[in-house]
Amino acid sequence: MSTVPAFKRLPRAVREQQMLDAAVRVFSRRGFHAASMDEIAEDAGISKPMVYAYLGTKEELFVACLHREGTRMMQAIAGAAAPDLPADERLWRGLRAFFGFVGAHRDGWAVLYRQARGEQPFAGELAAMRARLVEVVAGMLDHALRAEGREIAAVDLEVVAYALVGASESLADWLADHPEADPEKTATRMMNVAWLGAAQLLHGVTWRPPTH
Amino acid sequence: MSTVPAFKRLPRAVREQQMLDAAVRVFSRRGFHAASMDEIAEDAGISKPMVYAYLGTKEELFVACLHREGTRMMQAIAGAAAPDLPADERLWRGLRAFFGFVGAHRDGWAVLYRQARGEQPFAGELAAMRARLVEVVAGMLDHALRAEGREIAAVDLEVVAYALVGASESLADWLADHPEADPEKTATRMMNVAWLGAAQLLHGVTWRPPTH
């Protein structure tokens, strides 16, 4: 008997996205280990074997979440920071996009950074993404430096970039925990710390340890 | 029959430290969840019920590790940054002590930051410690500001401090993953990023978002 459609039996592509949505929510709420596949399935309005059929084991599912959220974030940033702008403008737009993304996807951020960092199986995945970020930032700095006719050793550049990325991640955490905070304002503050320091470096000013 | 002592039957205080040593090692190697109490016990050269008798459940054990390592770190920093020095000197000494500690206690650092951050039960514990760090840094900045006859809103100060702490943590992670890197040099680099930017802020220079 043909009852109401009962909105079931959706095509695979749709269900996979629903599952990923649910997974991101649950992982972010409980953490990787405390999250159970049963809860994810229930949250997605589907039964467990379906999750296994489509997305594989728990680890694979988590990696899939990581990938989707990470890609979205990188796209948000890349889309905002056009490569033909001056360095400070690029940095500003990149930061604004970044904090905007975190503010809008607090769940995704929690999955991405708070969970993935601790668990060895995913640390590599995460490190690769961070490396791409660092590379982008280092590229900006290097570009600005050459425009000034200066150069810095590649290692130093990378470490500075690493510090900036770290500071941003830290503020992003802060933002995720303060729902009332304004992403734009946070980006401005980060820009103040980052750019004022970086600009000094770009102009050849450096700090040297006291010798005694 | 009195055989060789077989180095057993140690007083509680000693065994507790051995257990904590083992726990820090195993937690840092495996992560909180993947670490088993059996492995910790074995690594400590003792049987599992002893661990339960002395340090309690797995969570309590982890908190104990967190406490010990955290206290050691805070002491290392506090001992180095005497409060009567000028701000830049304090910051420098604090950073040097911090990176020195991380370089020497990579295991402890991994437990502290990589594990504790992700798992909700310990996030609070960790946040409290970080809050103390942020407070110290914010205090330095504030002190330096007043010396210059300036003031900044407390929130901004805290956020800047938060960013600096985050950048340091990030570089500490980097340091923990690069055994060949020199803690002192890392501290110098961090000082460059942190102080050059902060000094600008202290002198009233700020960056403002473009208005268009």
Place this chain on the structure above:
DNA sequence: GCGTAACCCTACGCACGAGTAGGTATGCTC
């Protein structure tokens, strides 16, 4: 209108690891 493939379910097996019960040996006090 009938096969076949995609979608979806209920119900289980099974390993792993936290925590404990219950007992033994060794040193310390008096």
Place this chain on the structure above:
DNA sequence: GAGCATACCTACTCGTGCGTAGGGTTACGC
């Protein structure tokens, strides 16, 4: 050297949750 506390062990119980076996139902091609 009797009594007692402390250090220590082997050997279990038992919940939890991952992953699967095996079977049902709807759509779609032909």
